[in-house]
Amino acid sequence: MLRREGPLRLGVGGPVGSGKTALVAELCRRLGGELELAAVTNDIYTREDAEFLQRAAVLPEGRVAAVETGGCPHTAIRDDVSMNLEAVEALERDFAPLDLVFVESGGDNLAASFSPELVHASIYVIDVAGGDKVPRKGGPGVTRSELLIVNKTDLAPLVGADLSVMDRDARALRGEAPTLFASVLHGDGMEDVVGWVRAAVEHREWVPATSTARADHHHGDGAHAH
Protein backbone atom coordinates (compact mmCIF):
# COMPACT_ATOMS: atom_id res chain seq x y z
CA MET A 1 0.00 0.00 0.00
CA LEU A 2 1.04 3.58 -0.54
CA ARG A 3 2.47 5.53 2.32
CA ARG A 4 1.28 8.94 3.35
CA GLU A 5 4.75 10.48 3.08
CA GLY A 6 6.01 11.83 -0.19
CA PRO A 7 4.10 13.62 -2.92
CA LEU A 8 0.41 13.07 -3.55
CA ARG A 9 0.00 10.66 -6.45
CA LEU A 10 -3.13 11.62 -8.31
CA GLY A 11 -4.57 9.40 -11.05
CA VAL A 12 -6.31 11.00 -14.03
CA GLY A 13 -8.45 8.55 -15.98
CA GLY A 14 -11.24 8.65 -18.50
CA PRO A 15 -12.29 7.63 -21.99
CA VAL A 16 -10.34 8.58 -25.14
CA GLY A 17 -10.66 12.27 -25.97
CA SER A 18 -12.45 13.34 -22.81
CA GLY A 19 -9.72 15.87 -22.00
CA LYS A 20 -7.34 14.12 -19.60
CA THR A 21 -4.17 15.61 -21.06
CA ALA A 22 -5.75 19.05 -21.41
CA LEU A 23 -6.78 18.87 -17.75
CA VAL A 24 -3.30 17.84 -16.60
CA ALA A 25 -1.76 20.64 -18.68
CA GLU A 26 -4.19 23.23 -17.29
CA LEU A 27 -3.65 22.07 -13.70
CA CYS A 28 0.10 22.31 -14.23
CA ARG A 29 -0.26 25.84 -15.58
CA ARG A 30 -2.38 26.93 -12.66
CA LEU A 31 -0.55 25.11 -9.87
CA GLY A 32 3.02 25.18 -11.19
CA GLY A 33 3.77 28.42 -9.35
CA GLU A 34 2.89 27.08 -5.93
CA LEU A 35 3.57 23.31 -6.12
CA GLU A 36 6.43 21.09 -7.30
CA LEU A 37 4.82 18.95 -10.02
CA ALA A 38 5.60 16.00 -12.29
CA ALA A 39 3.53 13.79 -14.58
CA VAL A 40 3.51 10.26 -16.00
CA THR A 41 1.49 9.62 -19.14
CA ASN A 42 0.33 6.23 -20.44
CA ASP A 43 -0.07 6.69 -24.16
CA ILE A 44 -1.61 3.82 -26.03
CA TYR A 45 0.42 3.96 -29.19
CA THR A 46 2.77 6.91 -29.33
CA ARG A 47 4.21 9.52 -27.02
CA GLU A 48 1.57 12.01 -28.14
CA ASP A 49 0.37 12.97 -24.65
CA ALA A 50 3.85 13.20 -23.17
CA GLU A 51 4.97 15.31 -26.12
CA PHE A 52 1.90 17.51 -25.81
CA LEU A 53 2.80 18.26 -22.20
CA GLN A 54 6.43 18.83 -23.14
CA ARG A 55 5.54 21.17 -26.01
CA ALA A 56 3.04 23.05 -23.88
CA ALA A 57 6.00 23.62 -21.53
CA VAL A 58 3.72 23.43 -18.53
CA LEU A 59 6.36 21.50 -16.61
CA PRO A 60 10.10 21.99 -16.33
CA GLU A 61 12.36 19.83 -18.49
CA GLY A 62 12.37 16.13 -17.64
CA ARG A 63 9.31 16.15 -15.40
CA VAL A 64 7.09 14.33 -17.90
CA ALA A 65 7.64 10.57 -18.25
CA ALA A 66 5.89 8.39 -20.83
CA VAL A 67 5.08 4.74 -20.11
CA GLU A 68 4.07 2.37 -22.91
CA THR A 69 1.55 -0.16 -21.69
CA GLY A 70 1.81 -3.07 -24.12
CA GLY A 71 -1.64 -2.27 -25.47
CA CYS A 72 -3.19 -2.79 -22.03
CA PRO A 73 -3.81 0.64 -20.49
CA HIS A 74 -6.17 -0.69 -17.83
CA THR A 75 -3.71 -3.40 -16.73
CA ALA A 76 -0.99 -0.80 -16.34
CA ILE A 77 -2.97 1.30 -13.86
CA ARG A 78 -5.04 -1.41 -12.17
CA ASP A 79 -3.57 -4.93 -12.12
CA ASP A 80 0.16 -4.70 -12.72
CA VAL A 81 1.25 -1.14 -12.05
CA SER A 82 4.96 -2.03 -12.07
CA MET A 83 6.11 0.16 -14.96
CA ASN A 84 4.11 3.15 -13.73
CA LEU A 85 5.64 2.74 -10.27
CA GLU A 86 9.09 2.66 -11.88
CA ALA A 87 8.35 5.96 -13.65
CA VAL A 88 6.75 7.64 -10.64
CA GLU A 89 9.55 6.61 -8.29
CA ALA A 90 12.19 7.81 -10.76
CA LEU A 91 10.52 11.24 -10.94
CA GLU A 92 10.19 11.38 -7.17
CA ARG A 93 13.87 10.53 -6.83
CA ASP A 94 15.15 12.88 -9.54
CA PHE A 95 13.05 15.90 -8.61
CA ALA A 96 12.67 15.53 -4.85
CA PRO A 97 10.88 17.00 -3.04
CA LEU A 98 7.73 16.96 -5.18
CA ASP A 99 4.25 17.89 -3.96
CA LEU A 100 2.14 16.24 -6.64
CA VAL A 101 2.62 13.60 -9.34
CA PHE A 102 -0.09 13.11 -11.95
CA VAL A 103 -0.51 9.61 -13.37
CA GLU A 104 -2.52 9.99 -16.55
CA SER A 105 -3.97 6.75 -17.84
CA GLY A 106 -4.31 5.90 -21.49
CA GLY A 107 -7.77 6.56 -22.87
CA ASP A 108 -9.80 3.58 -21.81
CA ASN A 109 -13.33 2.39 -21.25
CA LEU A 110 -15.55 2.88 -18.22
CA ALA A 111 -14.24 -0.31 -16.60
CA ALA A 112 -10.83 1.17 -15.80
CA SER A 113 -9.81 2.11 -12.28
CA PHE A 114 -6.57 2.92 -10.48
CA SER A 115 -4.81 0.52 -8.14
CA PRO A 116 -4.55 1.79 -4.55
CA GLU A 117 -0.91 0.69 -4.80
CA LEU A 118 -0.28 3.27 -7.54
CA VAL A 119 -2.20 6.43 -6.57
CA HIS A 120 -3.65 7.96 -3.42
CA ALA A 121 -6.70 9.34 -5.20
CA SER A 122 -7.99 9.72 -8.72
CA ILE A 123 -9.89 12.08 -10.97
CA TYR A 124 -12.11 10.61 -13.66
CA VAL A 125 -12.78 12.81 -16.69
CA ILE A 126 -15.77 12.32 -18.96
CA ASP A 127 -17.20 14.79 -21.46
CA VAL A 128 -20.68 15.81 -22.47
CA ALA A 129 -20.09 14.77 -26.08
CA GLY A 130 -19.83 11.15 -24.98
CA GLY A 131 -23.54 11.34 -24.15
CA ASP A 132 -25.38 12.43 -21.03
CA LYS A 133 -26.06 8.79 -20.15
CA VAL A 134 -22.43 8.09 -19.22
CA PRO A 135 -22.70 8.83 -15.47
CA ARG A 136 -25.74 6.56 -15.30
CA LYS A 137 -23.72 3.68 -16.76
CA GLY A 138 -21.57 3.71 -13.68
CA GLY A 139 -18.40 1.67 -13.70
CA PRO A 140 -15.51 2.17 -11.29
CA GLY A 141 -14.28 5.36 -12.97
CA VAL A 142 -17.60 7.08 -12.28
CA THR A 143 -18.39 5.43 -8.96
CA ARG A 144 -14.99 5.08 -7.30
CA SER A 145 -13.01 8.16 -8.36
CA GLU A 146 -12.53 10.77 -5.68
CA LEU A 147 -13.42 13.52 -8.17
CA LEU A 148 -15.56 13.20 -11.28
CA ILE A 149 -15.18 15.94 -13.87
CA VAL A 150 -17.72 16.42 -16.64
CA ASN A 151 -15.73 18.28 -19.27
CA LYS A 152 -16.62 20.29 -22.38
CA THR A 153 -19.80 21.74 -20.88
CA ASP A 154 -19.71 24.41 -23.61
CA LEU A 155 -20.59 21.70 -26.12
CA ALA A 156 -23.69 20.51 -24.23
CA PRO A 157 -26.26 22.44 -26.30
CA LEU A 158 -24.60 21.30 -29.54
CA VAL A 159 -24.73 17.60 -28.73
CA GLY A 160 -28.06 17.61 -26.91
CA ALA A 161 -26.58 16.73 -23.52
CA ASP A 162 -28.63 17.60 -20.45
CA LEU A 163 -26.23 18.61 -17.66
CA SER A 164 -28.91 18.32 -15.00
CA VAL A 165 -29.40 14.66 -15.93
CA MET A 166 -25.67 14.05 -15.68
CA ASP A 167 -25.55 15.81 -12.32
CA ARG A 168 -28.52 13.85 -10.94
CA ASP A 169 -27.17 10.47 -12.12
CA ALA A 170 -23.66 11.17 -10.82
CA ARG A 171 -25.04 12.17 -7.41
CA ALA A 172 -27.10 9.01 -7.23
CA LEU A 173 -24.01 6.84 -7.83
CA ARG A 174 -21.36 8.85 -6.00
CA GLY A 175 -22.98 9.76 -2.72
CA GLU A 176 -21.21 12.79 -1.27
CA ALA A 177 -18.17 12.55 -3.53
CA PRO A 178 -17.89 15.62 -5.73
CA THR A 179 -18.76 15.98 -9.40
CA LEU A 180 -17.57 19.16 -11.06
CA PHE A 181 -18.63 20.57 -14.42
CA ALA A 182 -15.96 22.29 -16.45
CA SER A 183 -14.80 23.42 -19.82
CA VAL A 184 -11.09 22.89 -19.42
CA LEU A 185 -10.21 24.53 -22.74
CA HIS A 186 -12.04 27.76 -21.89
CA GLY A 187 -11.26 27.73 -18.19
CA ASP A 188 -14.89 27.51 -17.04
CA GLY A 189 -15.20 25.72 -13.71
CA MET A 190 -11.43 25.33 -13.33
CA GLU A 191 -11.26 27.30 -10.06
CA ASP A 192 -13.24 24.57 -8.30
CA VAL A 193 -11.10 21.82 -9.81
CA VAL A 194 -7.92 23.61 -8.76
CA GLY A 195 -9.41 24.10 -5.30
CA TRP A 196 -10.12 20.40 -4.95
CA VAL A 197 -6.61 19.42 -6.07
CA ARG A 198 -4.99 21.99 -3.80
CA ALA A 199 -6.97 20.73 -0.79
CA ALA A 200 -6.13 17.11 -1.67
CA VAL A 201 -2.41 17.95 -1.75
CA GLU A 202 -2.50 19.98 1.47
CA HIS A 203 -4.78 17.87 3.62
CA ARG A 204 -4.69 14.41 2.00
CA GLU A 205 -8.41 14.22 2.56
CA TRP A 206 -11.32 13.74 0.22
CA VAL A 207 -14.82 12.44 0.33
CA PRO A 208 -14.98 8.85 -0.81
CA ALA A 209 -17.54 7.84 -3.41
CA THR A 210 -19.86 6.03 -1.03
CA SER A 211 -21.34 3.53 -3.42
CA THR A 212 -18.08 1.59 -3.57
CA ALA A 213 -16.10 3.34 -0.84
CA ARG A 214 -12.72 1.84 -0.19
CA ALA A 215 -12.38 0.26 3.23
CA ASP A 216 -9.43 2.44 4.19
CA HIS A 217 -11.47 5.60 3.79
CA HIS A 218 -14.05 4.74 6.39
CA HIS A 219 -12.35 6.23 9.39
CA GLY A 220 -12.11 9.80 8.25
CA ASP A 221 -8.47 9.58 7.21
CA GLY A 222 -8.32 10.10 3.50
CA ALA A 223 -4.81 8.79 3.06
CA HIS A 224 -3.57 5.23 2.78
CA ALA A 225 -1.50 5.26 5.89
CA HIS A 226 -0.24 1.69 5.85
Add this chain to the structure above:
Amino acid sequence: MRGAPLLRALQVSDTAFPTGAFSHSMGLEAFYEAGELAGAEDLDRLARLHLSSLATSDCVALRAAYAADLEELFRVDALLSATKLTRELRAASSSTGRRFLASVVALGVEDGTLLALTRAARAGETPGNAAVGYGAAAPALGMGADEAVLAYLYASAASLVAAGQKLIPLGGGAAQRILFGLAEALLKASEESAGLEADDMYAFAPAVDVRSMLHERQRTRLYIS
Protein backbone atom coordinates in the same frame (compact mmCIF):
# COMPACT_ATOMS: atom_id res chain seq x y z
CA MET B 1 4.70 -29.61 2.29
CA ARG B 2 5.12 -31.63 -0.90
CA GLY B 3 4.20 -29.73 -4.02
CA ALA B 4 4.75 -26.34 -2.41
CA PRO B 5 7.70 -25.42 -4.68
CA LEU B 6 5.52 -26.10 -7.72
CA LEU B 7 2.83 -23.77 -6.38
CA ARG B 8 5.42 -21.06 -5.72
CA ALA B 9 6.88 -21.48 -9.20
CA LEU B 10 3.43 -21.26 -10.76
CA GLN B 11 2.67 -18.06 -8.88
CA VAL B 12 5.86 -16.13 -9.63
CA SER B 13 5.92 -17.17 -13.29
CA ASP B 14 2.25 -16.30 -13.80
CA THR B 15 1.68 -13.30 -16.09
CA ALA B 16 -0.49 -11.85 -13.28
CA PHE B 17 2.54 -11.66 -10.96
CA PRO B 18 3.34 -7.93 -11.02
CA THR B 19 6.61 -7.34 -12.88
CA GLY B 20 5.44 -5.14 -15.76
CA ALA B 21 6.59 -7.78 -18.28
CA PHE B 22 3.43 -7.26 -20.34
CA SER B 23 4.76 -3.81 -21.31
CA HIS B 24 7.87 -5.31 -22.94
CA SER B 25 8.34 -7.00 -26.30
CA MET B 26 12.14 -7.40 -26.01
CA GLY B 27 12.61 -6.06 -29.53
CA LEU B 28 9.72 -7.98 -31.12
CA GLU B 29 7.87 -4.76 -31.89
CA ALA B 30 10.78 -3.61 -34.04
CA PHE B 31 10.79 -6.94 -35.92
CA TYR B 32 7.08 -6.35 -36.50
CA GLU B 33 7.75 -2.82 -37.77
CA ALA B 34 10.37 -4.20 -40.17
CA GLY B 35 7.93 -6.78 -41.55
CA GLU B 36 9.86 -9.67 -40.02
CA LEU B 37 7.12 -10.67 -37.61
CA ALA B 38 4.12 -11.40 -39.77
CA GLY B 39 2.82 -14.75 -38.60
CA ALA B 40 3.05 -17.69 -36.22
CA GLU B 41 6.21 -19.11 -37.85
CA ASP B 42 8.06 -15.84 -37.42
CA LEU B 43 7.06 -15.64 -33.77
CA ASP B 44 8.18 -19.20 -33.16
CA ARG B 45 11.56 -18.52 -34.81
CA LEU B 46 12.15 -15.27 -32.92
CA ALA B 47 11.11 -16.79 -29.59
CA ARG B 48 13.67 -19.57 -30.13
CA LEU B 49 16.33 -17.03 -31.00
CA HIS B 50 15.56 -15.16 -27.79
CA LEU B 51 15.62 -18.35 -25.71
CA SER B 52 18.97 -19.42 -27.12
CA SER B 53 20.37 -16.12 -25.98
CA LEU B 54 18.86 -16.48 -22.49
CA ALA B 55 20.40 -19.95 -22.18
CA THR B 56 23.94 -18.58 -22.13
CA SER B 57 23.22 -15.39 -20.18
CA ASP B 58 20.14 -14.99 -17.96
CA CYS B 59 19.88 -18.68 -17.05
CA VAL B 60 23.57 -18.88 -16.16
CA ALA B 61 23.19 -15.80 -13.98
CA LEU B 62 20.13 -17.28 -12.31
CA ARG B 63 22.02 -20.44 -11.39
CA ALA B 64 24.98 -18.41 -10.12
CA ALA B 65 22.65 -16.22 -8.06
CA TYR B 66 20.91 -19.19 -6.50
CA ALA B 67 21.76 -19.22 -2.76
CA ALA B 68 24.66 -16.80 -3.40
CA ASP B 69 25.74 -14.17 -0.87
CA LEU B 70 25.16 -10.49 -1.52
CA GLU B 71 28.64 -9.78 -2.85
CA GLU B 72 28.33 -12.59 -5.40
CA LEU B 73 24.83 -11.39 -6.36
CA PHE B 74 26.21 -7.93 -7.15
CA ARG B 75 29.04 -9.46 -9.20
CA VAL B 76 26.69 -11.72 -11.20
CA ASP B 77 24.22 -8.88 -11.65
CA ALA B 78 26.93 -6.65 -13.16
CA LEU B 79 28.19 -9.45 -15.42
CA LEU B 80 24.68 -10.14 -16.69
CA SER B 81 24.07 -6.48 -17.50
CA ALA B 82 27.33 -6.51 -19.47
CA THR B 83 25.90 -9.19 -21.79
CA LYS B 84 22.98 -6.94 -22.68
CA LEU B 85 24.19 -4.65 -25.44
CA THR B 86 21.21 -2.37 -25.90
CA ARG B 87 19.76 0.23 -23.59
CA GLU B 88 16.21 -1.09 -23.86
CA LEU B 89 17.13 -4.73 -23.15
CA ARG B 90 19.17 -3.71 -20.12
CA ALA B 91 16.40 -1.45 -18.84
CA ALA B 92 13.72 -4.09 -19.48
CA SER B 93 15.64 -6.67 -17.48
CA SER B 94 16.40 -4.38 -14.56
CA SER B 95 13.02 -2.62 -14.34
CA THR B 96 11.06 -5.90 -14.41
CA GLY B 97 13.66 -7.40 -12.06
CA ARG B 98 13.29 -4.61 -9.51
CA ARG B 99 9.53 -5.03 -9.59
CA PHE B 100 9.81 -8.82 -9.36
CA LEU B 101 11.91 -8.42 -6.22
CA ALA B 102 9.48 -5.89 -4.75
CA SER B 103 6.56 -8.22 -5.47
CA VAL B 104 8.30 -11.19 -3.82
CA VAL B 105 9.14 -9.10 -0.76
CA ALA B 106 5.52 -7.86 -0.67
CA LEU B 107 4.44 -11.50 -0.27
CA GLY B 108 6.01 -11.39 3.17
CA VAL B 109 8.93 -13.67 2.26
CA GLU B 110 11.59 -13.11 4.90
CA ASP B 111 15.14 -13.53 3.68
CA GLY B 112 17.95 -11.17 4.61
CA THR B 113 19.89 -11.49 1.35
CA LEU B 114 16.75 -11.08 -0.74
CA LEU B 115 15.77 -7.93 1.18
CA ALA B 116 19.26 -6.49 0.84
CA LEU B 117 19.29 -7.15 -2.92
CA THR B 118 15.83 -5.61 -3.27
CA ARG B 119 16.91 -2.48 -1.43
CA ALA B 120 20.16 -2.17 -3.37
CA ALA B 121 18.33 -2.56 -6.70
CA ARG B 122 15.80 0.05 -5.71
CA ALA B 123 18.55 2.45 -4.66
CA GLY B 124 20.30 1.95 -8.00
CA GLU B 125 23.37 0.33 -6.44
CA THR B 126 22.97 -2.78 -8.60
CA PRO B 127 20.91 -3.29 -11.78
CA GLY B 128 18.58 -5.87 -10.24
CA ASN B 129 18.27 -8.00 -13.37
CA ALA B 130 15.17 -10.23 -13.43
CA ALA B 131 17.17 -13.45 -13.70
CA VAL B 132 19.31 -12.51 -10.70
CA GLY B 133 16.15 -11.67 -8.76
CA TYR B 134 14.71 -15.10 -9.60
CA GLY B 135 17.91 -16.79 -8.47
CA ALA B 136 17.95 -14.86 -5.20
CA ALA B 137 14.24 -15.44 -4.52
CA ALA B 138 14.12 -19.12 -5.47
CA PRO B 139 15.65 -20.63 -2.29
CA ALA B 140 13.48 -18.39 -0.11
CA LEU B 141 10.45 -19.66 -2.02
CA GLY B 142 11.54 -23.27 -1.62
CA MET B 143 12.29 -23.73 -5.32
CA GLY B 144 15.26 -25.71 -6.59
CA ALA B 145 17.67 -24.11 -9.09
CA ASP B 146 16.39 -26.21 -12.02
CA GLU B 147 12.78 -25.39 -11.20
CA ALA B 148 13.64 -21.70 -10.91
CA VAL B 149 15.40 -21.69 -14.30
CA LEU B 150 12.44 -23.39 -15.97
CA ALA B 151 9.97 -21.05 -14.27
CA TYR B 152 12.02 -18.09 -15.46
CA LEU B 153 12.29 -19.43 -19.00
CA TYR B 154 8.59 -20.19 -19.10
CA ALA B 155 7.66 -16.70 -17.85
CA SER B 156 10.00 -15.15 -20.45
CA ALA B 157 8.60 -17.26 -23.27
CA ALA B 158 4.98 -16.69 -22.24
CA SER B 159 5.43 -12.95 -22.13
CA LEU B 160 7.26 -12.92 -25.47
CA VAL B 161 4.54 -15.01 -27.12
CA ALA B 162 1.84 -12.76 -25.62
CA ALA B 163 3.57 -9.70 -27.08
CA GLY B 164 3.85 -11.38 -30.49
CA GLN B 165 0.23 -12.47 -30.32
CA LYS B 166 -0.92 -8.86 -29.91
CA LEU B 167 1.47 -7.46 -32.51
CA ILE B 168 0.78 -9.85 -35.40
CA PRO B 169 -2.12 -10.43 -34.27
CA LEU B 170 -2.69 -14.12 -33.59
CA GLY B 171 -5.57 -15.94 -31.94
CA GLY B 172 -5.19 -17.34 -28.46
CA GLY B 173 -5.14 -20.89 -29.77
CA ALA B 174 -2.29 -20.21 -32.18
CA ALA B 175 -0.27 -18.41 -29.51
CA GLN B 176 -0.67 -21.25 -27.03
CA ARG B 177 0.38 -23.79 -29.69
CA ILE B 178 3.63 -21.87 -30.12
CA LEU B 179 4.23 -21.81 -26.39
CA PHE B 180 3.43 -25.51 -26.14
CA GLY B 181 5.87 -26.24 -28.92
CA LEU B 182 8.66 -24.35 -27.17
CA ALA B 183 8.80 -26.82 -24.25
CA GLU B 184 11.77 -28.70 -25.66
CA ALA B 185 13.64 -25.48 -26.34
CA LEU B 186 13.04 -24.37 -22.74
CA LEU B 187 14.40 -27.64 -21.38
CA LYS B 188 17.39 -27.45 -23.70
CA ALA B 189 18.13 -23.87 -22.65
CA SER B 190 17.99 -24.86 -19.00
CA GLU B 191 20.37 -27.78 -19.56
CA GLU B 192 22.79 -25.72 -21.60
CA SER B 193 22.96 -23.07 -18.86
CA ALA B 194 24.04 -25.66 -16.29
CA GLY B 195 27.33 -26.13 -18.17
CA LEU B 196 28.47 -22.51 -17.87
CA GLU B 197 29.97 -20.47 -15.02
CA ALA B 198 29.04 -16.84 -14.34
CA ASP B 199 32.34 -15.69 -15.89
CA ASP B 200 31.49 -17.55 -19.12
CA MET B 201 28.20 -15.76 -19.69
CA TYR B 202 27.50 -14.33 -23.12
CA ALA B 203 24.57 -13.40 -25.32
CA PHE B 204 24.79 -13.64 -29.09
CA ALA B 205 21.71 -12.58 -31.02
CA PRO B 206 22.80 -9.59 -33.11
CA ALA B 207 19.50 -9.45 -34.99
CA VAL B 208 17.70 -8.89 -31.69
CA ASP B 209 20.25 -6.25 -30.65
CA VAL B 210 19.87 -4.32 -33.89
CA ARG B 211 16.06 -4.39 -33.73
CA SER B 212 16.15 -3.42 -30.07
CA MET B 213 18.27 -0.37 -30.90
CA LEU B 214 15.95 0.63 -33.74
CA HIS B 215 12.99 0.31 -31.38
CA GLU B 216 14.27 3.26 -29.37
CA ARG B 217 13.37 5.59 -32.21
CA GLN B 218 10.23 3.90 -33.40
CA ARG B 219 7.37 6.38 -33.66
CA THR B 220 4.43 4.06 -33.06
CA ARG B 221 4.96 1.75 -30.17
CA LEU B 222 2.84 -0.27 -27.79
CA TYR B 223 5.83 -1.59 -25.86
CA ILE B 224 8.58 -0.07 -23.74
CA SER B 225 11.17 -2.40 -25.30
